Amino acid sequence: MSASKPASTPDLPIWKQADAKPFVQFEAVTKQFGDFTAVNRISLDIYRGELFCLLGGSGSGKSTLLRMLAGFEGVTSGRILIDGVDMSGVPPWERPVNMMFQSYALFPHLTVENNVAFGLRREGVPDAEVRARVAQMLDMVQLGHLGKRKPSQLSGGQRQRVALARALVKRPKLLLLDEPLGALDKKLREETQFELINIQEELGVTFIVVTHDQEEAMTLATRIGVMNHGEIVQIGEPHEIYEYPNSRFVAQFIGSVNMLEGTIVEDEPAHVRVACPDIGGSMYVAHGINCAPDQEVHIALRPEKIMISAEPPAQSENVCSGIIADIAYMGGLSVFRVRLDSGKELRVTQPNIERDMGARFTWNDRVYLYWGVTTAVILTA
Secondary structure: OOOOOOOOOOOOOHHHOOOOOOOEEEEEEEEEEOOEEEEEEEEEEEOOOOEEEEEEOOOOOHHHHHHHHHOOOOOOEEEEEEOOEEOOOOOHHHOOEEEEOOOOOOOOOOOHHHHHHHHHHHOOOOHHHHHHHHHHHHHHOOOHHHOOOOHHHOOHHHHHHHHHHHHHOOOOOEEEEEOOOOOOOHHHHHHHHHHHHHHHHHHOOEEEEEEOOHHHHHHHOOEEEEEEOOEEEEEEOHHHHHHOOOOHHHHHHOOOOEEEEEEEEEEEOOEEEEEEHHHOEEEEEOOOOOOOOOOEEEEEEOHHHOEEEOOOOOOOOOEEEEEEEEEEEOOOEEEEEEEEOOOOEEEEEEEOOOOOHHHOOOOOOEEEEEOOOOOOEEEOO
């Protein structure tokens, strides 16, 4: 679920408004290093006030795309525009962009205040204005009381906020963040994600975040661009990417998923039926797809959407049975690996809304699994 809310009409986000003009435009951008293509003809529009996440694994091209936007890497072909201006030939220091790196790159010999003020002083901003802007920014990141400390006297989360303040104090139109929270532990990272969202909303600056962390992208982003092998394979709001993946790669990359195989045996405008040996029968899906008769497909089932029961359910569609092979109690939820009669294993997660829910089932119990007719996603790619 996206927590960020960019400026837009009350009912329609800016990227869905017909008359909205993109703030950042990638037009068929390619980057090659010798014979290796790191980014392959990417076209992408990002709008003012968005918190856009580029999400992908190592080597997917996301950081290269960000570095081209910042001007640290040249474009092999295509072009990049910021606020309608072609950035071809524009050096990094003349672009309306600031970049925050994963390492934070703070000066260890300078105080927090002087780290934040460094860029302003380099630009010759008057001292009085420097002091006022630095104080305002440190208050915004809740570090006003630590201005005299050195980076070595701060926690990881505090150093991250100093780096953010330093990047924002120059009032860039666009802030680029490359794995900004990667150095933080899980709990601090989760807390800092919401702080980052609040700061972005308060300032209205456009953020583009590169991350390999799916949960981080889902939490932060207004929209996500999923990258693989130098291409953007799907763009959408977090819930669209999760609930309506357009390929096996996206379904498997975003969150946990059970992937089944089957063959279309009934294809109607409002539903399809898939012969699925994995579940020992057929699966009914209440939406049509565009495919050929008898086409082989993949079926994506999210673990949290599968119900588990010791007794046969009342419904007759989308039911299978198996033996519990593994159980993992994770506090807020329990994870079950159920080995179906076909030998296929399905992962099922259930929230522990009551204290003893995790004790309802044990290893080797025979259970029934079932799910709704709108739950499965049929994938032809």
